[in-house]
Amino acid sequence: MNEGININVQDKHGETPLHFAVLAGQRNIVQLLIANGANVNVKSSSGWTPMHSAAGLGEREIVDLLIAQDADVKAKSKLGITPLHLSAYQGLTEIAKLLIGTGADVNAADNDGFTPLHLAAYEGRIEMVKLLIASGANVNAKNENGKTALSLANQQGHSRIVEILRIHVKD
Numbered sequence: 001m002n003e004g005i006n007i008n009v010q011d012k013h014g015e016t017p018l019h020f021a022v023l024a025g026q027r028n029i030v031q032l033l034i035a036n037g038a039n040v041n042v043k044s045s046s047g048w049t050p051m052h053s054a055a056g057l058g059e060r061e062i063v064d065l066l067i068a069q070d071a072d073v074k075a076k077s078k079l080g081i082t083p084l085h086l087s088a089y090q091g092l093t094e095i096a097k098l099l100i101g102t103g104a105d106v107n108a109a110d111n112d113g114f115t116p117l118h119l120a121a122y123e124g125r126i127e128m129v130k131l132l133i134a135s136g137a138n139v140n141a142k143n144e145n146g147k148t149a150l151s152l153a154n155q156q157g158h159s160r161i162v163e164i165l166r167i168h169v170k171d
Contacts, residue, residue, distance in 0.1 A: 013044055018040070021033055022057075027059075027061050027062055027065065031065060034065065040066050041075065047075075047079070051071045051072065051073060052081070052082075052083050073102050074103065074105055080112075082104065082110075083095075087116075088119045089119040089120070092128075097131065100131075112145075113144040117133070117138070118149050121161050126158075126164070129153075150165040150169055
């Protein structure tokens with residue numbers, strides 16, 4: 001990289017070249033940017049880090065690269081969304097395992113009180129629901145509207161998830 005170039009320059013949305021490289025799935029560019037001092041924890045104006053994008057898109061190799069550089073797996077956007085929320089919503093179980101294994105909070109609630117388990121249950125992500133429960137997710141957590149993961153799964157007609165959650169719900 002040429003001297004004098006700010007590798008962490010942000011556009012009007014607060015996104016850096018690293019954000020864009022992650023969004024494009026360009027692992028080699030991500031490596032190059034990191035090797036030249038890119039900040040792996042820089043937040044866009046919405047509070048998203050490169051880890052948010054990598055986790056939400058299922059970019060396993062990029063998630064690994066970011067974790068190796070101590071990227072914050074607990075980072076919250078302005079809406080309180082974490083990388084684990086995104087992987088749970090998308091049903092990206094392998095990404096979620098990586099995040100949980102490096103300290104992601106399975107009970108982190110966004111600004112509306114939704115935890116990763118709420119999102120996985122709502123979206124019908126059976127394997128994700130099982131992983132989150134096995135990792136200590138609070139099955140009794142309620143969002144701002146008083147809904148639990150069980151009530152959301154039931155509302156969406158995800159009967160298998162309802163069965164799984166009923167086994168774990170504490171009265």
